[in-house]
Amino acid sequence: MALILALLSTTLLLFFFTSSTANALSLNHYDKTCPEVESIVAKTVEKATKKDKTIPATLLRMHFHDCFIRGCDASVLLYSKGNNKAEKDGPANLSLHGFYVIESAKKQIEAVCPGVVSCADVLAFAARDSVVLSGGPTWNVPKGRKDGRISKASETIKLLPSPAFNISQLKQSFSLRGLSTDDIVALLGGHTLGFAHCSSFQNRIRNFNATHDIDPTMHPSFAASLRNVCPINNKNKYAGVKMDPSSTTFDNTHYKLILQGKTLFASDQALLSNPKAKNLVYKFASSKQSFYKAFVNSMIKMSSLNGGQEIRKDCRVVN
Template identity: 35%
Template sequence: MQNQDVDINDQKFEFSSRTDQKYKYCSLSYDDDDDCPYSFFDDHSFPPLPMFATTSVERRKLKQQQTASVVGSLRYDYYQQTCPQAERIIRSSVRDLFRKQPRIAPALMRLAFHDCFVEGCDASVLLDSADGIHSEKESPPNESLKGYDVIDIIKSELEEACPGVVSCADAVVLAARESIVLAGGPFYPLKTGRRDSMTSFAEDATFELPSPQDDLAKIIESFSAKGFDEREAVTLLGAHSTGVVHCKFFINRLYNFSGTKTSDPSINSEFLSFLKSKCNNSSASLMSSASKSRPPSQLISASPSPSSVVVQLSSTLVEEPAIKMDYEGPGESFGTLYYRSLLQGRGILFVDQQLTAGEETKTWVQAYASDVSLFHKDFGSAMMKLSNLGVLTAPMGQIRRDCRKVY
């Protein structure tokens, strides 16, 4: 059968069979279609292939060689024969937890970005440190990362239904998609069949993740290294439409911008006063001490339950001075307020406000500020691309039974 294009939210996606088309149409109404299939079959009997490179440069080179063509190995309905309820389990878990604690949505979005942007979508961010090797969790950019317990709960439910079948890597990207939908963002199709990395190095996360302090040139460089153009960089940063940002990530803009002991002149004066009222000059030192006393590995319960996740997210996300990214209140369409705020000099993070510093990036900020449909279309495409970065497929990697450790 010839490949056919179908439209989803005015966006064209190519599908190669009737099964793929059924996946798409039923996914758009998955709340009501209990008979809809949700994943594909593949052979999980391949042995894992260890990654033996010792430096970050060697690891990146090896990963590029290994994953040059594996995206083609991902498929819609990958678990259809081995765990047909996999995506339904993930969706149900995320929705149940979201009803109790909406903050899991931005936490899961950020978790997926931090996983995929470092060596690809391979669940390496979930691994605990072991054998004297510091994992990505211990990297400074990840010290405030949340959502590990949510993935643990999802994985335990998947293991109960289909032991040793669904990867942690697939769970991360699918949970992120569900979170985006719950936050008011777009649905986008995802192929599955990712496998889990057997390694995780803190230095990789430190080296590869964008910083809240990055200027425009560095932003473009970081995203370009992962295959994203300027438009896609602006689009993906739109995920900052929701969530909480701790004062320590922008305190320098308020009191000591670029070592000048003054505020960032690009901040709207009224907004500057608001930010200072929420984040005093002592916030940075207080939060630094708090983070040092509670390393990431100690913030995660050994046997998480839905109630423990709610408690954890409620406490750790608000006990430190912070500001909601949607600080003017809920009700705005996902993305719109964020981009409008940047045009008004009301970007909270320096990395966000820098998007108005370049001609092309500002053009897209203006476009998304006035057209939420365009943003949703582009955001869905960019998230599909992000979710396919550096994936491992059989025989590489493994299917972890416990997302925190290799076996």
């Protein structure tokens, strides 16, 4: 039964992403219908970031988590209703915040261009603006996504990549979305922004396996520092550490940390177990510009996956 369910999930996932090609995106989609849209989103993200420096990291992660479920259809923005528990309330998304930024931008857009701009496009713009505000590269976001009507917390458990994934699991997960090993390495560079809770790396610093208490790929002194932050029987669910020392700056520090064995997630460290991925880690660690170029290409590729059906008036509920 488990195998049948797994195959069914894979078949459905492939259907969502195959059908997404029906919604062709373009760079000039709003030139005539809502030329102010990108300016409105950029100003809203900038205003929110001035008050809360964690906004860029959460908006970038929010976009990634949205795209990996049913394509970039803003299903992560829908609120739970009745018996349906939505994606935003799934275990992997409970630490997401900043939904108000997208909702605020959408409200402003609706005032000048009602019924024209999708919530999915607003989130894609916000993710790009978050990278730019953090000192990273900019790019032209393809436009014309539609918003989805389905959002299930259960799908976040099945479909979002885990921070404990090995390289084979990462490749399988990303390949279902048409993303390559190059895309995996480039997109994981987004982990240069943000914060990680102890639960996402606890398995690496205690009782790792029958032979090692600590993950042997982790630098001993780094593991020791994490054990201090995340003690045994830790009762503080908010405890954790920054993804890297420059956690509000979008740079290539994350790749340097991988090479030093000082990254938090097993999935990031796993990049060194694959020859092609390892070469890219070295390349990006030594050249920020190479990373930027690859990241932009992979973000455009990932964010072009869309399987939505409508343009929501309110990002929190279907029409």
